[in-house]
Amino acid sequence: MKQTLLLLPGDGIGPEVIAEALRICQLVAPDIAVEEALVGGASIDRHGVPLTDETLERASKADAILLGAVGGPKWQGVARQNRPEAGLLGLRKGLDVFANLRPAYCFSSLVDASSLKRDRVEGLDIMIVRELTSGVYFGQPRGVDTDENGNRRGYDTSVYTAPEIERVARVALEIARGRDGRVCSVDKANVMESGQFWRDEVTTVHQTHGEGVELSHMLADSCAMELVREPKQFDVILADNLFGDLLSDAAAMLTGSIGMLPSASLGTEGTPGLFEPVHGSAPDIAGKGIANPCAAILSLEMALRWSLARPDAADRVMGAVARALEAGARTSDLGGTLSTTAMADAIIDCL
Structure with missing residues (x-):
């Protein structure tokens, strides 16, 4: 059966970095079916709640979920149980993804950025x-x-x-x-x-x-x-x-930067994994096109490895990120000048 990756771009810089991760996915695993749904503030704006039953149902039936970020000042006045973050907590609890894996590894080319x-x-x-x-x-x-x-x-x-x-x-x-x-x-x-x-x-x-x-x-x-x-x-x-x-x-x-860290949230065997960058929605830079997409791309790498059983594709993604960094590709959080899209372009050039 064809594997399904559900994208939940969310809020803030979430849609920007998930869009770049999608470009990478289409190159290394073009046969994976990609779907998209709303979560967090985006879901509140459309449906009045941060996580709909339909989205949770779609997530439970996917093979993996790639989430961007949720939250922002726009929804600060919303009751706590209906804030964007409640959607994320509801997703984690609803899927029962009880083990959150957060690797902290330092690429050799970023040692001096720490x-x-x-x-x-x-x-x-x-x-x-x-x-x-x-x-x-x-x-x-x-x-x-x-x-x-x-x-x-x-x-x-x-x-x-x-x-x-x-x-x-x-x-x-x-x-x-x-x-x-x-x-x-x-x-x-x-x-x-x-x-x-x-x-x-x-x-x-x-x-x-x-x-x-x-x-x-x-x-x-x-x-x-x-x-x-x-x-x-x-x-x-x-x-x-x-x-x-x-x-x-x-x-x-x-x-070197929180913009480099991915995460995986896993449950029991057969439960789809939830993969997301650690950096959050970063509303101060949302829409400026300067967010580092590496954490989202490396979250895709973890999805390919941990839930989709695509270790070869995961190795390609990890290798391409490392080579792009070695070649000097940097977004502003790493002391560089590349835009979100340009950083992804540099990684794609290394694939």
């Missing part, structure tokens, strides 16, 4: 595995109300069950087994009950499923410091939803 010294980032290759469908972003109760003393308060609940931790921990262990064989699990076990529970459950999973993999534990704040001090000490970092969100964005800057 905010860290060359010796700290040259050869950097970290995989952050973030739990994506539970934790404080989804826990109940949550809300803003008034306590018994008449004081307004806001609260969110960090909740994890043992099966939710087990499944994402097993993904991290399996990925480490194909890399350097080391997992560092991150938590706040010193001050949070849910953090101690996370540490205990990850330890238990490792005892049963971690043969050949070394497991260590680190507090989240210490991990943030170590990512800046000595990032190459890490192989695979396993984190909950909140800490994985924060640490992966910090790791992004080690590579």
Whole structure:
């Protein structure tokens, strides 16, 4: 059967970078059927909600989903449950893509673009595995109300069950087994009950499923410091939803620009993967044609590799991005002058 890639360009720079990723896809895998739908603010403008049941249904039937970005100041006044970001959370939860893979690798030609010294980032290759469908972003109760003393308060609940931790921990262990064989699990076990529970459950999973993999534990704040001090000490970092969100964005800057980082969100076998650049909608540069398309193109590379079983095409994309960078192709975030389209042109020339 013909494979289907569903594009969800979204908001801000999302449509700009997804358009360039589509050009690459049509060259390396022209037989893949490409469809498109709305999500986020674009869906609010058209349908009144950030994610329609129809779009979620189409996503569930696709072989892979490539998403651009959601959100922007235009929708700041919308109720939280109807903001563009609610569409993204609904997509993740609806597809049950619980394991978010965020690689942080530094292309050799971008070593000097990093905010860290060359010796700290040259050869950097970290995989952050973030739990994506539970934790404080989804826990109940949550809300803003008034306590018994008449004081307004806001609260969110960090909740994890043992099966939710087990499944994402097993993904991290399996990925480490194909890399350097080391997992560092991150938590706040010193001050949070849910953090101690996370540490205990990850330890238990490792005892049963971690043969050949070394497991260590680190507090989240210490991990943030170590990512800046000595990032190459890490192989695979396993984190909950909140800490994985924060640490992966910090790791992004080690590579030269957040505009270089892709991500993959995976579920159980047979579930379509959700692939998206980490950079967000960047409304300050939307429409200017200067956004870096590499993260979106590398998200396509991950889709080809992880969900579409096209490793040869994925290798071609990765190689072309590396060669274009080696040849000096740069957008403004990397200190260059190329437009979004010109950067994609340079990558296409290398295919």
